Amino acid sequence: MLPTLFELSRSGKRAVKFPKAAMHSSAKIPAKLLRRQNPSLPELTELDVVRHFTLASQMNYSVDTQFYPLGSCTMKYNPKANFHWALHPAFAGAHPLWPSWAVQGTLESLAGLEEGLAAITGMDAVTLAPAAGAHAELVGILVAGAFYQDKGQAAKRRKIIIPDSAHGTNPASAALGGFEVVTIKSTARGRIDVLQLKKVLDDTTAMVMITVPNTLGLFEDDVLEVSRLAHNAGAQMYMDGANMNALMGIVKPASLGFDMMHINLHKTFSVPHGGGGPGAGVLLVRRHLEEYLPVPRLIRRPANQNGELSILDAHPKSIGRIRAFHGSTGNLLWAASYLALLGRDGVFQASRDAIVNANYLRRLLQDAGLTPYSDEPCMHEAVFTIDPKKLNGVRTLDIAKRLLDFGFYAPTVYFPLIVPEAMMVEPTETESPETLEQFANAVKTILSEAASDPQKVKDAPHALPVRRLDDVLAARNPVVTYQVS
Amino acid sequence: MSQQETLLKKIGVKSFEDLLPSLPKDLLFPTLDLPTGKTEMELREHADRLAGANRPVASFMGAGAYDHFIPQTVWEIVKRGEFLTAYTPYQAEASQGTLLALFEFQTMISELFGMDVANASMYDGSTALAEALLLARRWHMEELGRRARKILIPRALHPQYKATLSTYLKNLDVKIEEIPYNRQNGRTDVAALKTALKQPETFAFVVSQPNFFGILEETDLIGELRQQTEALFICLVNNPISLGILNPPGSYNADIAVAEGQPLGLPLSFGGPYVGLFAAKNTYTRRLPGRICGRTVDAQGKTGYALTLQTREQHIRREKATSNICTNQTLCAVAATIYLSLLGPDGLREAAELTLERAHEIWDLLLGSTNAGAPTFAKAEFFQEFPFDLKITRERLEAVSSETNLIPGYPLAHDFPELPQALLIAATEKTKKLDAKRLVNLLNGIKDASNVIRA
Numbered sequence: 001m002l003p004t005l006f007e008l009s010r011s012g013k014r015a016v017k018f019p020k021a022a023m024h025s026s027a028k029i030p031a032k033l034l035r036r037q038n039p040s041l042p043e044l045t046e047l048d049v050v051r052h053f054t055l056a057s058q059m060n061y062s063v064d065t066q067f068y069p070l071g072s073c074t075m076k077y078n079p080k081a082n083f084h085w086a087l088h089p090a091f092a093g094a095h096p097l098w099p100s101w102a103v104q105g106t107l108e109s110l111a112g113l114e115e116g117l118a119a120i121t122g123m124d125a126v127t128l129a130p131a132a133g134a135h136a137e138l139v140g141i142l143v144a145g146a147f148y149q150d151k152g153q154a155a156k157r158r159k160i161i162i163p164d165s166a167h168g169t170n171p172a173s174a175a176l177g178g179f180e181v182v183t184i185k186s187t188a189r190g191r192i193d194v195l196q197l198k199k200v201l202d203d204t205t206a207m208v209m210i211t212v213p214n215t216l217g218l219f220e221d222d223v224l225e226v227s228r229l230a231h232n233a234g235a236q237m238y239m240d241g242a243n244m245n246a247l248m249g250i251v252k253p254a255s256l257g258f259d260m261m262h263i264n265l266h267k268t269f270s271v272p273h274g275g276g277g278p279g280a281g282v283l284l285v286r287r288h289l290e291e292y293l294p295v296p297r298l299i300r301r302p303a304n305q306n307g308e309l310s311i312l313d314a315h316p317k318s319i320g321r322i323r324a325f326h327g328s329t330g331n332l333l334w335a336a337s338y339l340a341l342l343g344r345d346g347v348f349q350a351s352r353d354a355i356v357n358a359n360y361l362r363r364l365l366q367d368a369g370l371t372p373y374s375d376e377p378c379m380h381e382a383v384f385t386i387d388p389k390k391l392n393g394v395r396t397l398d399i400a401k402r403l404l405d406f407g408f409y410a411p412t413v414y415f416p417l418i419v420p421e422a423m424m425v426e427p428t429e430t431e432s433p434e435t436l437e438q439f440a441n442a443v444k445t446i447l448s449e450a451a452s453d454p455q456k457v458k459d460a461p462h463a464l465p466v467r468r469l470d471d472v473l474a475a476r477n478p479v480v481t482y483q484v485s
Numbered sequence: 486m487s488q489q490e491t492l493l494k495k496i497g498v499k500s501f502e503d504l505l506p507s508l509p510k511d512l513l514f515p516t517l518d519l520p521t522g523k524t525e526m527e528l529r530e531h532a533d534r535l536a537g538a539n540r541p542v543a544s545f546m547g548a549g550a551y552d553h554f555i556p557q558t559v560w561e562i563v564k565r566g567e568f569l570t571a572y573t574p575y576q577a578e579a580s581q582g583t584l585l586a587l588f589e590f591q592t593m594i595s596e597l598f599g600m601d602v603a604n605a606s607m608y609d610g611s612t613a614l615a616e617a618l619l620l621a622r623r624w625h626m627e628e629l630g631r632r633a634r635k636i637l638i639p640r641a642l643h644p645q646y647k648a649t650l651s652t653y654l655k656n657l658d659v660k661i662e663e664i665p666y667n668r669q670n671g672r673t674d675v676a677a678l679k680t681a682l683k684q685p686e687t688f689a690f691v692v693s694q695p696n697f698f699g700i701l702e703e704t705d706l707i708g709e710l711r712q713q714t715e716a717l718f719i720c721l722v723n724n725p726i727s728l729g730i731l732n733p734p735g736s737y738n739a740d741i742a743v744a745e746g747q748p749l750g751l752p753l754s755f756g757g758p759y760v761g762l763f764a765a766k767n768t769y770t771r772r773l774p775g776r777i778c779g780r781t782v783d784a785q786g787k788t789g790y791a792l793t794l795q796t797r798e799q800h801i802r803r804e805k806a807t808s809n810i811c812t813n814q815t816l817c818a819v820a821a822t823i824y825l826s827l828l829g830p831d832g833l834r835e836a837a838e839l840t841l842e843r844a845h846e847i848w849d850l851l852l853g854s855t856n857a858g859a860p861t862f863a864k865a866e867f868f869q870e871f872p873f874d875l876k877i878t879r880e881r882l883e884a885v886s887s888e889t890n891l892i893p894g895y896p897l898a899h900d901f902p903e904l905p906q907a908l909l910i911a912a913t914e915k916t917k918k919l920d921a922k923r924l925v926n927l928l929n930g931i932k933d934a935s936n937v938i939r940a
């Protein structure tokens with residue numbers, strides 16, 4: 001392991017200097033507020049810093065360096081052309097509180113993105129403010145709350161129904177929004193159980209929150225019926241659109257009956273994941289929910305008033321602000337750029353190729369010896385399971401770690417929670433058939449190792465900067481900072 | 486045969502539609518009202534055209550986002566594909582680079598704030614503050630077994646943060662009470678805070694250092710109040726660069742310290758992506774929101790890093806999680822880590838001192854001018870921004886500002902009707918003296934402010 005910056009630090013070293021201030025801070029700041037001791041930040045030269053982080057970066061797997069089939073995360077290639085718009089100094093330098101006359105280019109870019117996303121989903125109104133998918137979920141839930149408040153039903157509609165295959169953020173966001181979570185079990189086919197839904201759905205339900213395609217990589221074939229039932233009960237239909245990469249140009253969520261949905265732009269719209277963020281979420285709603293969307297919002301003045309874009313800072317029915325400033329604009333510009341690059345045919349082709357690639361990989365992995373969760377074709381990803389009893393005790397986690405030795409990042413494992421030993425594989429549209437074949441070959445090799453030398457798999461990884469890490473120790477005795485002094 | 490057809494054949498279906506048996510046939514393949522795709526060359530022209538519609542301006546806007554100097558090295562490293570295109574480090578062994586950087590980030594933020602622990606980032610400063618209040622609420626209810634119904638915030642808190650808080654707390658039955666500020670010096674009224682803290686069911690009090698007006702609070706006196714209350718003291722550090730010279734929140738008893746980390750190497754970028762900083766005393770480690778990186782060992786006893794304490798998080802705890810956050814602002818945290826390691830303690834101090842000096846130069850220029858107006862708070866003690874009561878009307882100011890491409894600051898009247906003429910003016914170490922002179926001319930109503938082109 002590399003030493004930390006704190007271990008590299010030597011007193012007196014420095015990379016960046018500023019001109020000396022003529023004034024001493026004690027002349028302007030009361031002594032009792034002044035810092036008595038410097039913070040123990042490391043002291044390093046620029047080369048120290050560059051070398052440290054370059055070497056550190058080389059310990060990461062990433063899309064630019066490896067196949068990264070992490071299910072539900074849509075690790076597609078992030079085209080470099082998008083940097084130009086996303087990091088252009090004219091956009092990067094704009095302060096969020098500048099008046100709209102100074103930032104028409106930014107606002108036009110954002111308006112274009114809003115229109116494009118509305119076109120793809122069939123929704124009517126958009127907020128680009130959420131920082132990520134979970135943030136958008138919370139906003140959607142608060143929007144539904146405000147809608148029922150307005151209709152005088154807020155006290156009654158306290159429940160949000162969520163299938164057990166849902167991502168953890170769905171119930172966490174519902175709880176944070178002040179709602180009660182009702183979990184319903186999925187059917188043996190991995191779909192919403194309509195009979196069960198009917199039992200819990202009533203006029204205390206605020207929302208039915210489902211993921212399409214769901215986290216098993218399957219399309220909810222009863223979705224139209226679910227929407228009808230939810231609407232009859234007076235509830236809102238929310239679509240977790242983390243898997244939108246399967247639907248562009250394939251089907252519009254609005255046509256399935258959804259009242260609102262989010263898109264994780266850091267998945268479907270290729271905003272780089274950055275090792276865990278920053279992302280950008282977007283919440284899209286049908287007309288009846290528009291006035292509850294958070295502020296600030298973009299509005300376009302009528303053409304007779306020069307058609308300029310401006311910013312609406314307050315609206316009486318809005319849920320209010322959900323973050324200090326407009327949104328993760330740098331990432332929104334990236335998504336706008338990606339959308340412009342792809343265009344109408346490109347987005348459809350992306351989704352179609354993602355589905356074809358996933359089915360091809362599903363076939364290859366089935367042939368390699370993994371058991372698909374479902375017999376049906378998958379959408380943009382597929383979930384597999386294994387039986388450790390038949391593999392000398394080798395578990396999904398072991399296979400995941402061994403894949404790292406073969407130069408592949410691992411699939412998402414142990415999610416969705418309802419599939420034992422789950423392995424969720426999402427190739428995305430940007431990978432070649434050859435890469436998928438190489439990956440399947442690696443899986444095949446690992447499964448045969450499980451028969452011949454199971455310990456080798458259980459001890460993996462062998463070829464990385466570290467061997468298998470002890471998570472239990474990390475949690476039992478948390479060391480989350482370096483003890484500098 | 487096209488590649489598509491070959492793959493479909495290998496999959497064992499005749500057509501692409503055969504892969505979609507569960508989808509409603511009549512809704513398939515809708516037309517999309519989108520332009521056709523662009524080549525990279527066309528894309529660049531398009532982006533440049535839009536960029537040209539943003540105006541180059543000189544700006545004294547601060548109010549929670551600041552145009553500080555960003556060393557070249559920061560983004561040269563951040564843009565490396567290995568950092569940029571990795572996902573959350575779920576497979577720790579293949580993510581040691583990001584994890585190591587996060588461990589260093591947590592250490593630096595803890596050090597800077599004088600706290601014990603920090604998490605791996607929140608969305609921004611305002612959501613970090615909201616999450617801190619949620620932590621405090623749950624601490625009171627679950628750990629202390631008390632009712633938690635009320636929080637105290639300064640009237641002089643960032644208005645957009647106030648708005649964010651009230652959205653987050655909307656459905657949770659929490660009352661928000663504002664503590665007034667002193668009209669002479671702009672500081673939060675500590676005596677009023679002390680009295681308010683006696684109210685039952687108060688689970689947290691927030692102080693911003695400096696406050697939204699840029700004014701330095703008496704954090705020593707405020708910190709002492711913590712000893713007489715069960716309410717958690719949450720400190721919002723208005724700009725982490727100020728901690729190069731200011732006492733850290735840990736030194737004055739804060740339980741939790743949060744901040745907007747944007748000044749640490751992130752461009753203004755019209756509001757984001759930024760990075761919420763979240764640090765706390767040890768006591769709260771197991772209740773922190775969001776991801777945390779921890780040091781551990783591998784199977785052979787070698788040091789390594791992994792995400793830890795995950796049983797707090799949504800993917801395991803679901804509706805009982807400490808927060809709903811999943812994707813956070815990791816890459817921004819990496820940028821902040823690089824920024825801080827380039828500056829070191831002395832560089833940070835220099836940046837803070839230069840910022841302080843630039844802001845006071847503007848103050849002196851304005852005080853020495855004949856027609857600009859008067860300071861909103863005669864006895865202001867400030868770090869990098871201050872409010873100034875203008876003589877020029879709001880309408881006139883807006884007109885001249887747009888004519889001259891000079892944005893003089895943030896007018897306070899909208900959020901603080903009691904300060905109808907006040908303009909919040911900010912500086913950083915980058916503020917140019919020439920621009921400062923243009924600003925003073927403009928505020929004095931001198932027309933020729935427009936003659937000087939931005940250098």
Ligand SMILES: Cc1ncc(COP(=O)(O)O)c(C=O)c1O
Nearest residue numbers: 072132133134167169242811812
């Ligand atoms: C199905 C699903 N829902 C929600 C989320 C949460 O989104 P985010 O991480 O952007 O907050 C994710 C991604 O992690 C997801 O895969």
